[in-house]
Amino acid sequence: MLYISFFAGGTLASIIYKGREIKDNKYRINLYVFAAVYAIFTISFLYVYVYSPDMYIFSSRLGNMGVFAFIIPMAFMYRLVNNLDFANGLPEDIIFNIINSMNESVILTDKNDNIVYFNKKSEEVIGKDRKNIRDVFVTPSDFDDIEENLSSEIYINTKDDAILSIMVFSNVCDKFGDIRGRIFIFQIIRQLVDARHRLEKVKKDLESKIAKRTRELQEYNEKLQNEINDRVSIEYQIRDIFCYDTLTALYNRAYFIQELENTLFEDTDELHALMFIDLDGFKSVNDSLGHSYGDDVLIAISDRLRHLYKYKNVVISRFGGDEFVILFKDVPSETYVATNAQTILDTVKETVYFDEARIHVSASIGIAMYPKDGTTKDELTKSADAAMYKAKEDGKNQYKFFQEKYRLDIEREYDLTHNLLNALSKDELLLYYQPQICIQNSTASVIGFEALLRWQKDGKIVHPGVFIPVAEKTNIISDMGRWIIFEACSQGKKWSDKYGRDFKIAINLSANQLMNPVLYDEISTALLQTGVEPSCMEFEITETSIVKDIKNSITVLSMLKELGVRIAVDDFGTKYSTFNYLKNLPVDKIKIDISFVRGIGKNKIDEGIILSLISLAKGLDIEIIAEGVETKEELTFLVENGCNNIQGFYFFAPMEVNDLEEREILNFEQEEI
Numbered sequence: 001m002l003y004i005s006f007f008a009g010g011t012l013a014s015i016i017y018k019g020r021e022i023k024d025n026k027y028r029i030n031l032y033v034f035a036a037v038y039a040i041f042t043i044s045f046l047y048v049y050v051y052s053p054d055m056y057i058f059s060s061r062l063g064n065m066g067v068f069a070f071i072i073p074m075a076f077m078y079r080l081v082n083n084l085d086f087a088n089g090l091p092e093d094i095i096f097n098i099i100n101s102m103n104e105s106v107i108l109t110d111k112n113d114n115i116v117y118f119n120k121k122s123e124e125v126i127g128k129d130r131k132n133i134r135d136v137f138v139t140p141s142d143f144d145d146i147e148e149n150l151s152s153e154i155y156i157n158t159k160d161d162a163i164l165s166i167m168v169f170s171n172v173c174d175k176f177g178d179i180r181g182r183i184f185i186f187q188i189i190r191q192l193v194d195a196r197h198r199l200e201k202v203k204k205d206l207e208s209k210i211a212k213r214t215r216e217l218q219e220y221n222e223k224l225q226n227e228i229n230d231r232v233s234i235e236y237q238i239r240d241i242f243c244y245d246t247l248t249a250l251y252n253r254a255y256f257i258q259e260l261e262n263t264l265f266e267d268t269d270e271l272h273a274l275m276f277i278d279l280d281g282f283k284s285v286n287d288s289l290g291h292s293y294g295d296d297v298l299i300a301i302s303d304r305l306r307h308l309y310k311y312k313n314v315v316i317s318r319f320g321g322d323e324f325v326i327l328f329k330d331v332p333s334e335t336y337v338a339t340n341a342q343t344i345l346d347t348v349k350e351t352v353y354f355d356e357a358r359i360h361v362s363a364s365i366g367i368a369m370y371p372k373d374g375t376t377k378d379e380l381t382k383s384a385d386a387a388m389y390k391a392k393e394d395g396k397n398q399y400k401f402f403q404e405k406y407r408l409d410i411e412r413e414y415d416l417t418h419n420l421l422n423a424l425s426k427d428e429l430l431l432y433y434q435p436q437i438c439i440q441n442s443t444a445s446v447i448g449f450e451a452l453l454r455w456q457k458d459g460k461i462v463h464p465g466v467f468i469p470v471a472e473k474t475n476i477i478s479d480m481g482r483w484i485i486f487e488a489c490s491q492g493k494k495w496s497d498k499y500g501r502d503f504k505i506a507i508n509l510s511a512n513q514l515m516n517p518v519l520y521d522e523i524s525t526a527l528l529q530t531g532v533e534p535s536c537m538e539f540e541i542t543e544t545s546i547v548k549d550i551k552n553s554i555t556v557l558s559m560l561k562e563l564g565v566r567i568a569v570d571d572f573g574t575k576y577s578t579f580n581y582l583k584n585l586p587v588d589k590i591k592i593d594i595s596f597v598r599g600i601g602k603n604k605i606d607e608g609i610i611l612s613l614i615s616l617a618k619g620l621d622i623e624i625i626a627e628g629v630e631t632k633e634e635l636t637f638l639v640e641n642g643c644n645n646i647q648g649f650y651f652f653a654p655m656e657v658n659d660l661e662e663r664e665i666l667n668f669e670q671e672e673i
Helices: 002-020 024-052 052-084 092-101 122-126 145-151 189-243 253-264 282-289 291-308 334-348 375-395 404-425 464-474 476-499 519-528 545-547 552-564 605-619 632-640 657-662
Strands: 105-110 113-120 137-141 155-158 163-173 177-185 274-282 316-318 323-328 352-354 357-359 362-370 397-403 429-440 443-457 459-460 504-511 535-543 566-572 589-593 623-627 645-647 669-671
Touching: 105 122, 105 476, 122 357, 145 504, 189 253, 189 552, 253 274, 253 316, 253 323, 253 375, 274 334, 274 375, 282 291, 282 357, 291 316, 291 323, 291 334, 291 352, 291 357, 323 334, 323 476, 334 362, 334 397, 362 375, 375 397, 375 404, 404 443, 404 476, 429 476, 429 657, 443 476, 443 645, 476 504, 476 519, 476 535, 504 566, 519 535, 519 552, 535 545, 535 552, 545 552, 545 566, 552 566, 589 605, 605 623, 605 632, 632 645
Parallel strands: 362 397, 443 504, 504 535, 535 566, 566 589, 589 623, 623 645
Antiparallel strands: 105 113, 105 177, 137 155, 155 163, 163 177, 274 323, 274 362, 316 323, 352 357, 429 443, 429 645, 443 459, 443 669
């Protein structure tokens, strides 16, 4: 019996110890009750065995029966308690205590995925209490994926068909390794929904921000693209401004000069030709038809040149105004260049048609060859320009190859221009006066003077034929003319006061002065400031100047005539047949040109012209005077034929005021001429 006592005691002790580990009070009480019953039974059995010897034999049998009837079943029950088998159905209170303290939803299923147990938290997931779980099962979307990744979506067959995210998944196996069920641990649906809502909101916010940012980026991209396009367009415009002439679309001056420099730098061993082209008569197109027609002419000429050299190694540029410059690269010879120059002349002078207008222009071309006429852009352009001006001087509508003397002429002209600009400020200009003689009854007397400009440079007198053309070309003549008018008026007043009688003072007006809109004011101011008698002042205009603009000439001369001054036509009959317009000019006198006077006694035609002019003057009742009279024969012919007013070296050369007064020329009288 001793071993039975030890076994019973050990079993009881083990049950009590096991009960301490059980947290569920109800189960622990039940276990303790079992232990108490077990202890009472064991003690009663031992008491009978010890204190009833009469029942020894019976007790021996009873003891053997107790081992099988009580002790062995009790031990087996202990083993059941010690080895709980969840898959075969444990008491739900034990399961509840194990999982009820969890914040997550825990669901236990059988092998057919039917829910058999779940904790209290799972009621929110399933929507049912633990007593009503029939026909509720779990359907994973993919058990293989769950087992591999421990993450998937689980469908719970409830009235809401909620979708949850699994946290933990595990198969529940029995002791033989067979799957008896599964255990799932889920997040609380409310938390999941809230989280998903937050996630959706964040997602939508993010998508909205992304969409907004995308739109902004698209707008920025469009703006950037527009800016790039604008910049490219501006760059093209800048390039066009830098490279092309806005009117003709030819290369402009800046680009051409750069191209010329590059050519001279790269092809130093080749022969190149530079043509400088200036249109003849272009100014008259602008003046008569208007600048719009002038622009059309420039465009038409540009198109012709562009078409002429479309596919050749030629650079064409409009330098400005009516000037064009062409660079011929790698030319074989000067003959080739001359042929092209003639082709250009023929092309330019072709009639230009605009509406009902037919316009004719020509060209003057100057040609400079590289390297003979220059090795730099400046040298070549100067040489070609000089040759072009020579072509104009020699009659226009032609081409000229550069010669060194052209450069010298230009340099001389430049020096003259520079010195002339300083002549007035340095008091280098002075007036000479040549007496005009009237012969009446064989007696010659001084009636007036012609004021002639002289330039005293470094103690020497510069001939007017040298500097007057330059002064007219550079329009310095306007400033010089203003000074001449005032000086001559002042001198006329002095002589009138000194000698008590009026002398006529003749002053030459250039074409530039005649076109000057302030000429009237300059003359009227000089008359007022000097106080000279207007009828003493006589203004001579060459017929060449008059016919440049007949209408303007008539207008200006008529205005001057209103001031009371006299008008004379110089060099009459030398250039044009002026008889037609002479009747419309307010002319007081005509002058027989020296070229006709030189023909007296030598050329019957010159004599016939002189006789015609004398007859014309008498018929128009205007004065006539012959200039350049140097011989007795010339004087006699003129006087005998009715020209009594004489000017020339036969009587007096031009001289300064002091010489005139010292020699008493103003009181000159000579009989028996």
